[in-house]
Amino acid sequence: MTPCAYLVDDDEAIRDSLAWLLESRGVCCRSFPAAEDFLAAWEPALAGCLLLDIRMDGMSGPELFDALNELGNRMPVIFLTGHGDVPMAVSALKKGAFDFVEKPCNDNELVNRVIEALQLDANQRAAASGADSVNEGLNRLTTRERQVMDLILAGKLNKVIADELQISMRTVEVHRAKLFDKMGVRTAVELAQLLAGKR
Structure with a gap:
């Protein structure tokens, strides 16, 4: 499955501008207007990283993060935060989030963090696949x-x-x-x- 940045934000203007920004740097991007929409589309084979807005109508970014962790999501998660959301973002970091970026953010810095997160995901998948093949060998x-x-x-x-x-x-x-x-x-x-x- 092609690694993608999965962007979940209920602000259409932000979704459009970030998707354009990522694709202009060669990063595949799929966007979702609500946490519930992404949760319905999530499957273990998805590769890449997640960009989650912290505050959204319905399920919030941290609530989606917790739900995905319970499902076994291994993709790195970057939170997009407003000024007042930093304590919430720090709490998410302690639970294993990759990073948080305050809005408005420096475009290039954000894309660089997304690229680092994609690389981390690729490395983790390669390591897991290597471990699986060792176990398969031992089992045979x-x-x-x-x-x-x-x-x-x-x-x-x-x-x-x-x-x-x-x-x-x-x-x-x-x-x-x-x-x-x-x-x-x-x-x-x-x-x-x-x-x-x-x-």
């Missing part, structure tokens, strides 16, 4: 391949692994090749790096 290992892997990670040589598991060196080599293939690594060092912090 047989019990024997796991035993061989644990002994390789303990720094043991094939001959010692063969003795400990009471199998031939050739069998250890076959298991080793299969588990390296399933984990997408070429060496024991790569395997150790891939699994650092996972075990």
Whole structure:
């Protein structure tokens, strides 16, 4: 799914000007006139970041933020705040919002923060996808391949692994090749790096 800045603001003039500004800098932008509209369109696969006005008719920006957090939203959120909304914005930051920008704001600074938020989202998704593929690899290992892997990670040589598991060196080599293939690594060092912090 194409990463986008999802802009939620009940002020049509602000929506139009911010959408134009973002698109003029090459940022995909989709805008919504109400928090409820975005909530109805939200799905876990959405990639990008959110620009939320704090005060809106109906559901407020912070209320939408809380609802999205409960649904498992991982997109970074930037709040657009009026002068009196700073304490509310600070409270949202403590709950994990990416940033808040006071209106009226410096156009370029706002777009730069949106671009940083998009990059953060892309990095987080890449890391999550990497973790998923490591888990998939681990789940595909047989019990024997796991035993061989644990002994390789303990720094043991094939001959010692063969003795400990009471199998031939050739069998250890076959298991080793299969588990390296399933984990997408070429060496024991790569395997150790891939699994650092996972075990």
